[in-house]
Amino acid sequence: MRMAKGVEWALHTLLNLDMIGGGPVGSGQLAEAHGLSASYLNKQLQQLARAGLVVSVPGPRGGFRLARPLEAITLLDVVEAIEGSTQLFHCTEIRCCGKIGELSPPPTDTCAVNAAMRRAEEAWRQALAAQCLADIRGELDRVPMVRQVVRTVLE
Amino acid sequence: MRMAKGVEWALHTLLNLDMIGGGPVGSGQLAEAHGLSASYLNKQLQQLARAGLVVSVPGPRGGFRLARPLEAITLLDVVEAIEGSTQLFHCTEIRCCGKIGELSPPPTDTCAVNAAMRRAEEAWRQALAAQCLADIRGELDRVPMVRQVVRTVLE
């Protein structure tokens, strides 16, 4: 049970896009900034574009730019954009299978195991939604040099 | 990012082991109760045994039985026993790679992105640790028939 590596890539890339300002930046440059695979990062950026977090500009001098300020992008937005779903536990209703399932009456309520796992996941989702990327940028700005470095690398 | 199916199997099996009472039950019977693969369920039970949630009894009339009451087994115990780790996000320190990494000074603090994800996961872990299997059994007992069915199936 590991989160896709693309989430980490997307988070850092979104932060970089914010520091550079408004102009679109190509996936090649963004990948080079952190030594990533350009094609694969491009794939993740397409996911972000579909989710409405970035907008893609085709053609030369094109690339990706933020669709909205970091204050309006939560960790949950990014995780859902990349992973597609934040549901960790998938109930297969095994309580209805096998000998126990045959002898038991068809259940009317939701599975208690499923409900308990859902409660825990909801706490995770809320914690993800409570943190926006602007908060992380705030921590990054404690070292003032990083902003300078990003602008130098991405021109 | 899906939780392993074995977690669901383990949770239902632990609940069944509690309803049956004290005697050890073989993985074959436990699997048949929910129409699962006996060999694979056995593998999960071994993980639970290593984690100290159940004790294994070898030989004929052997099997598995609970190592402690359901009040002392949390959802976190089960998830960690099966998954091995509850760390979803793995920071690969890409901030130190590529052009940005070369130009930036070696960081002293922990990655801000990593810290934010850890905070969210901690909320999940706490929600898992706050729920014990006895709570789930309490919900199951609302339908009094299930206890009867389990005892009939597992003899």
Place this chain on the structure above:
DNA sequence: GGCTTACTACTCGGATACTGCTTGTCCGAGTTCAGGGGG
């Protein structure tokens, strides 16, 4: 009749294949820009 002993059947336990998803790569569609030619 009671004890010992060998055997059998049944269980866990770990080593061994298979499957699906994450990861990674490649090439085509579309667009902007530049340069040359014509009016």
Place this chain on the structure above:
DNA sequence: CCCCCTGAACTCGGACAAGCAGTATCCGAGTAGTAAGCC
């Protein structure tokens, strides 16, 4: 001198492989129970 047209280069976008963790299976090690043989 200005406008139009053609070409090229660069970008995104989706289709196509490789690697790995989760899934599933099988067979061997060990033990309790049983039944036969012996004292």
